[in-house]
């Protein structure tokens with residue numbers, strides 16, 4: 001297995017603002033944990049820094065007009081009607097260098113896709129990517145440039161069939177939008193139900209359009225869904241579809257805001273639950289381009305993505321976190337200094353409530369979408 005880890009410490013140059021939940025610091029924290037575990041010097045893994053994405057590459061999905069707005073706002077220029085494109089206060093702040101930050105994130109995902117497309121590696125991981133909400137002409141959900149879409153477009157250049165699996169707590173709406181009519185890209189998103197959480201979409205009835213009907217799959221979940229509810233629902237939906245679709249490559253969005261301590265969402269997964277899902281999809285894919293995503297409780301982000309990268313390299317990690325990371329993890333609120341979380345204590349009636357909802361969604365997917373794939 002040949003792999004590549006894409007990382008740049010250029011993230012230090014950028015900041016969404018002191019009160020914004022997306023902390024760039026999470027990237028350095030993740031890198032440090034990977035390094036402490038010896039995962040940045042594996043013999044068969046390359047470690048590469050990305051170059052910023054070219055404007056033309058970004059323009060394959062985003063409008064020129066919107067790109068011009070991002071560049072001007074990033075440089076501190078006044079932009080007439082900027083609100084129309086959605087950068088501004090709240091979710092998508094204007095901060096110095098936001099265009100360069102977006103270019104770097106897009107560049108990393110394009111590099112990961114290129115390495116896999118060229119056969120240089122079988123699996124590549126760019127954990128600063130996965131910004132799945134950005135739309136062609138507007139920013140959304142902390143995302144300015146949709147790097148998963150750009151990576152998929154690059155893989156499509158090879159004529160490959162691409163499966164996209166998004167396990168972020170939020171619906172992967174930008175990616176679904178990009179390929180809604182395309183039968184060569186199967187998008188599957190599992191997430192907290194859209195009537196409880198941003199961006200408000202991602203219901204089972206969103207099945208694709210035209211030739212793409214059946215190739216857009218959504219598994220919405222109830223708040224408090226934990227590993228015990230999530231795993232069987234995932235198993236009932238994702239592996240059969242991936243086997244039927246026979247993708248040449250899998251693009252994975254690995255948001256870990258599904259974690260039970262994440263401050264922005266209400267799902268209840270653990271790090272080990274997340275990692276077990278990553279391992280499961282790795283078994284089902286010949287090639288993988290893995291990206292990061294949401295995650296606002298920083299020690300979870302570092303532990304989950306370190307676990308995911310270890311899984312991509314078939315490395316088993318010690319449970320005790322390396323001593324050199326203890327200080328940062330403790331400062332950021334982690335109480336048990338281990339890779340896995342202590343067992344959860346979800347009340348039984350809450351779990352049943354989440355389980356009943358998940359079962360109904362799974363049944364609806366199997367009834368309406370599986371026949372389209374002859375499953």
Ligand SMILES: [Zn+2]
Pocket residue numbers: 168169170255257293294295
């Ligand atoms: Zn998210």
